[in-house]
Amino acid sequence: MVDGILYGSGDALIGINPATDNPAVTNGLIHLLNDFINKYDIPSQSCVLSHITTTLQLIEQHAPVDIVFQSIGGTEKTNKSFGISLSLLKEGYDAGLSLKRGTIGNNCMYFETGQGSALSANAHEGVDQQTCEVRAYAVARQFDPLLVNTVVGFIGPEYLYDGKQIIRAALEDHCCGKLLGLPMGVDVCYTNHAEADYDDMDNMLTLLGVAGTNFIIGVPGSDDVMLNYQSTSFHDALYLRKVLQKKPSPEFEEWLIRQGIMDNAGNKLPVKETHHLLQF
Amino acid sequence: MQLLRQHIEPDEWASLKVFTNARIALGSTGVSIPLKEMLALRLAHAQAREAVYSLLESGRLTNELQQMQLAVMNVRSKARSREYFLQRPDYGRMLDDFSKDVLAAEDTSCDVAVILADGLSATAINTYAIPLLQRLIPLLKSNHIKASPMVIAEQARVALSDEIGYLLKAKLSVILIGERPGLTTCDSMGAYITFQPKPGTTDEARNCISNIHASGLHYTIAAEKIFSLVQTCLQKQVSGITLKEGN
Numbered sequence: 001m002v003d004g005i006l007y008g009s010g011d012a013l014i015g016i017n018p019a020t021d022n023p024a025v026t027n028g029l030i031h032l033l034n035d036f037i038n039k040y041d042i043p044s045q046s047c048v049l050s051h052i053t054t055t056l057q058l059i060e061q062h063a064p065v066d067i068v069f070q071s072i073g074g075t076e077k078t079n080k081s082f083g084i085s086l087s088l089l090k091e092g093y094d095a096g097l098s099l100k101r102g103t104i105g106n107n108c109m110y111f112e113t114g115q116g117s118a119l120s121a122n123a124h125e126g127v128d129q130q131t132c133e134v135r136a137y138a139v140a141r142q143f144d145p146l147l148v149n150t151v152v153g154f155i156g157p158e159y160l161y162d163g164k165q166i167i168r169a170a171l172e173d174h175c176c177g178k179l180l181g182l183p184m185g186v187d188v189c190y191t192n193h194a195e196a197d198y199d200d201m202d203n204m205l206t207l208l209g210v211a212g213t214n215f216i217i218g219v220p221g222s223d224d225v226m227l228n229y230q231s232t233s234f235h236d237a238l239y240l241r242k243v244l245q246k247k248p249s250p251e252f253e254e255w256l257i258r259q260g261i262m263d264n265a266g267n268k269l270p271v272k273e274t275h276h277l278l279q280f
Numbered sequence: 281m282q283l284l285r286q287h288i289e290p291d292e293w294a295s296l297k298v299f300t301n302a303r304i305a306l307g308s309t310g311v312s313i314p315l316k317e318m319l320a321l322r323l324a325h326a327q328a329r330e331a332v333y334s335l336l337e338s339g340r341l342t343n344e345l346q347q348m349q350l351a352v353m354n355v356r357s358k359a360r361s362r363e364y365f366l367q368r369p370d371y372g373r374m375l376d377d378f379s380k381d382v383l384a385a386e387d388t389s390c391d392v393a394v395i396l397a398d399g400l401s402a403t404a405i406n407t408y409a410i411p412l413l414q415r416l417i418p419l420l421k422s423n424h425i426k427a428s429p430m431v432i433a434e435q436a437r438v439a440l441s442d443e444i445g446y447l448l449k450a451k452l453s454v455i456l457i458g459e460r461p462g463l464t465t466c467d468s469m470g471a472y473i474t475f476q477p478k479p480g481t482t483d484e485a486r487n488c489i490s491n492i493h494a495s496g497l498h499y500t501i502a503a504e505k506i507f508s509l510v511q512t513c514l515q516k517q518v519s520g521i522t523l524k525e526g527n
Contacts, residue, residue, distance in 0.1 A: 002293055003304040019491050021521075051521060083484040083521040120369070121482055156460075158369045192328035192461045193366055193400055198321065221303025221313065221321065226491070228462025230325070233303075238311035268311060273292040 001036065002278065006271050007234030008241075008262050009218040010044050011252035012147060012185075013067060013110065017049040019226050026050045027058050034064040040259075040277065043251040045101075045146070047110050052084060052092040059095040067146055068096040071112045074135030077123030086139065093143045107146035107183075113137070114151045115169045116159025129159060130169070134176045141180055147215060148182045150174075153190040154229055163200030166190060170204055174213055185215035189224075189231040198222070198230070205232055209240040216240070238268055288314045301464040301495060324463035331458075331466035333362055334402040338432050341396065344410050348417065351429035353386070355379035355444065359435040372437035375444070383431075383447035390428040392420065392510060393450035393477070397436035401458030404469040408492055408499050409456050412469070415503035416454075425510065438472050438486070445477030452513055453477040454506060459490060468493045471502065473509050475519035485520040487513070 004010050014037065016029050026048050033046035045066035050058075052070040059065050070089065073079050079086070096108035118124035118132040133150070140148045150173040153166040160166045170186050177184025188205045190196035205216065222233035240246060247253055247266060256262040259277070263269055271278070291305035306317045313321075342352045358374045359365035365372050375383070394417075396409045413430070420427050428448045433440055438457055445453030452475050459468040469492040474481055487509050492502045513519045 002296065003291075003302075006291070006293070053521065081482040081484055122370075122480075123482075156369075157366050161367070192325065192463075192466075193332045197325060198318075219302070221306050221317065223303045223321065223324075223463045225301045225303075225462060225464045228460050228465065228468065230463065233306075233313060235306070235308060235311055235313045242311055268308070270289055271292055275292070278293055 009234045011249040012215045015047045074132035078118040081121035109143045109145040111140045116155040151187040157194040162195035167204045187217040191229045328461035328466045331401045331461040336402040357435045365435045373439040389449040391426045393428040393445040393448045393453040395431045395455040397433040397457040399457035400460045404458035404467040412499040419507040442477040442481045
């Protein structure tokens with residue numbers, strides 16, 4: 001978390017994807033993030049990725065949930081394989097709203113999607129994977145999401161075989177998400193069993209930046225050590241901001257400048273050992 | 281021509297590295313990752329690619345299981361090669377005809393079908409399956425839970441455990457399987473538990489314990505967790521998302 005923040009990441013969401021769905025552990029992490037954000041007065045929101053039923057259970061226990069997470073698919077069967085239904089999503093959405101934690105808006109949902117998830121659950125009903133994906137966006141649209149993230153290269157080579165296919169799918173997803181008016185972002189990523197590497201991700205990142213993607217995912221050194229795949233690094237985000245003159249969200253930018261993490265021109269500043277974010 | 285040494289800006293929070301395998305505090309050159317760290321990433325990627333193409337040491341595994349007084353059966357999925365396996369997950373979820381016959385001919389019923397499967401890292405199974413089973417099997421035995429012969433499955437996906445469990449008439453299946461290799465870990469093992477396994481079961485009906493490797497979840501603790509899940513599943517006659525850990 002500190003690694004990301006000190007590289008200027010985290011304006012959209014600060015998240016943890018835990019290796020477990022254990023409610024007590026999840027609850028602990030939600031509180032950890034909430035305390036961290038409050039302590040340093042960070043203009044962002046947090047999300048611990050857990051199944052929506054776990055999140056619901058924790059909201060009942062008054063956990064400080066900013067954003068409700070769920071993976072969604074584009075057919076009823078796919079969603080069933082995720083253990084969800086539209087009414088359950090509605091329940092999660094209402095529960096998220098009931099906490100009234102929004103300050104400048106009430107978009108309290110974070111959805112993850114990805115081409116091939118329906119086929120992977122054998123729930124595609126003979127429909128192609130891009131159409132299934134867009135149907136998932138139609139599901140997302142019903143719940144005013146903060147973020148919709150296509151985890152494009154996560155699914156593996158059986159659905160998107162190589163770097164070229166992953167990049168094509170990312171641009172398709174981005175385009176379709178935008179057409180549906182969604183806050184669409186992409187996890188620029190690949191797995192180790194796909195025919196893709198870091199160079200493909202550099203290309204994809206740049207293409208998506210030019211295309212105006214709403215957000216990207218950042219993990220330390222581009223290596224997701226929990227899910228065992230590679231995404232983009234905090235460094236990558238800085239690269240994209242630099243070459244395309246993109247800025248963090250305004251209130252977050254202001255905060256970064258105030259913290260001495262970034263200067264007015266958007267340059268990353270060296271942070272000393274004595275910086276208060278490094279006093280644990 | 282003058283050779284310019286690029287300035288590398290170190291990150292002042294390198295002390296946090298003791299808490300995580302994550303690539304934190306890499307420093308930067310300009311806004312980018314320094315060359316040394318970039319090369320380390322690429323080397324790790326090459327090693328992970330190698331793990332994907334690693335093979336199960338079936339002979340050695342069989343010997344070691346037999347030394348534990350366990351019967352062993354060898355089966356294969358319909359995926360005849362790694363390339364097929366990667367491109368056709370459906371093949372990886374179906375037994376080939378010969379394997380089907382072998383399992384169907386096994387005429388004893390059991391509580392738990394135990395499966396060792398290569399998945400995406402045979403290295404993981406080669407390394408951790410035996411030590412884990414050396415703890416799990418005695419736990420099952422002392423609680424009168426009957427395990428099937430140990431089934432070693434090649435070119436296997438998680439859902440192959442459904443067909444295997446079904447043919448062995450098992451109440452429950454436990455499949456130990458190599459997880460998708462990551463950069464810091466290319467030998468991580470997962471365990472999936474499914475009550476009343478049968479072809480067509482989907483993932484919401486499974487419980488999973490993942491990240492079993494040297495710097496992740498220790499196999500001793502993993503064995504206890506699996507055992508406790510097995511007990512709960514048999515007791516509550518269900519597995520999957522309705523069964524939450526700790527509930």
